[in-house]
Amino acid sequence: MNTILTEKIRVGVSACNYGCKTRYNHRGWSRIEALGREKDDFIWTPVCPEVSAGLGIPRPAIHLSGGSGTDFWDGSAKVKNKHGSDLTEVMIEGSRAALETLRRSGIEAFVFTEGSPSCGVYRTSLKNRRMGKPPGIFGSLLLSERLFLIPALDLESPWKWWDWQRRLTAFVWLKQQPLTSKREVYDVWHILKYLCQEIDRPISDRIGHELAGIRRLTREKADQHRFQIEDILRRPSTLSRIQGSMLKHYSHYRKNLGLWPIDVEPPVLDKGKRNFVSKLRILERKAFDIGIFFGGTPVQYRPNR
Numbered sequence: 001m002n003t004i005l006t007e008k009i010r011v012g013v014s015a016c017n018y019g020c021k022t023r024y025n026h027r028g029w030s031r032i033e034a035l036g037r038e039k040d041d042f043i044w045t046p047v048c049p050e051v052s053a054g055l056g057i058p059r060p061a062i063h064l065s066g067g068s069g070t071d072f073w074d075g076s077a078k079v080k081n082k083h084g085s086d087l088t089e090v091m092i093e094g095s096r097a098a099l100e101t102l103r104r105s106g107i108e109a110f111v112f113t114e115g116s117p118s119c120g121v122y123r124t125s126l127k128n129r130r131m132g133k134p135p136g137i138f139g140s141l142l143l144s145e146r147l148f149l150i151p152a153l154d155l156e157s158p159w160k161w162w163d164w165q166r167r168l169t170a171f172v173w174l175k176q177q178p179l180t181s182k183r184e185v186y187d188v189w190h191i192l193k194y195l196c197q198e199i200d201r202p203i204s205d206r207i208g209h210e211l212a213g214i215r216r217l218t219r220e221k222a223d224q225h226r227f228q229i230e231d232i233l234r235r236p237s238t239l240s241r242i243q244g245s246m247l248k249h250y251s252h253y254r255k256n257l258g259l260w261p262i263d264v265e266p267p268v269l270d271k272g273k274r275n276f277v278s279k280l281r282i283l284e285r286k287a288f289d290i291g292i293f294f295g296g297t298p299v300q301y302r303p304n305r
């Protein structure tokens with residue numbers, strides 16, 4: 001029942017979060033470092049569409065004019081800098097070049113800078129400064145590629161990263177499943193449904209009903225179910241919801257692992273976050289090793305040594 005990924009997941013990242021000072025003001029962050037040793041479990045591809053566009057560092061800040069990044073690709077919005085220069089053409093080229101790099105890298109996920117008019121996905125404003133409507137220019141391409149999208153700031157929250165990481169491994173594992181027969185679809189759903197229910201119960205129940213009613217599985221139908229499950233796995237959550245899941249998991253593991261002699265104290269959510277998360281991870285691994293399946297973290301990354 002337990003499922004593993006043995007290959008490192010390939011992840012794209014807005015370069016300014018990878019320690020590169022690619023922002024317009026020659027600044028950046030090293031948010032990947034917040035993952036500690038876990039960052040070595042992934043293969044990273046940093047890109048900066050604005051630098052690929054040839055805008056250079058430092059540069060005047062840019063903004064979307066006349067709509068969102070999706071409108072930009074439809075031709076109804078433009079990109080300008082603060083001096084009013086129209087940068088639409090170069091941003092088309094720069095964004096396409098960055099996307100091409102990501103495609104060559106075979107990435108499954110992307111860690112994006114929220115708030116940027118280029119890389120932002122759900123927000124394109126910073127400090128109350130509107131720079132267009134979401135998604136951003138590059139953010140719009142990321143969405144249409146159906147990638148697993150993670151806001152870079154969430155790397156600094158142990159809670160949120162725990163949640164994203166368990167969903168990402170499930171998402172990548174799902175992509176590797178063939179789904180060519182009803183049996184395969186049912187087996188995959190059986191493994192992922194608990195996690196999906198935790199994220200969105202009503203939609204998961206609907207998928208469960210639809211699957212129960214399948215008579216003949218067409219390629220189209222199989223893809224539709226795959227996309228539905230992928231959409232649930234990459235849906236953003238809230239901190240309180242994540243914490244609720246963690247506490248539930250923690251009690252569940254403790255109960256099922258019985259007298260396991262490890263010092264795992266009751267969780268305190270407002271203090272020692274990192275400590276609690278690492279203890280939960282120990283429980284997850286232990287349960288996995290002795291063959292106990294927990295649907296909330298159904299897929300684990302275990303490299304081939």
Ligand code: SF4
Nearest residue numbers: 014015016048116119
């Ligand atoms: S947010 Fe995107 S475009 Fe802006 S500096 Fe970072 S990587 Fe470059």
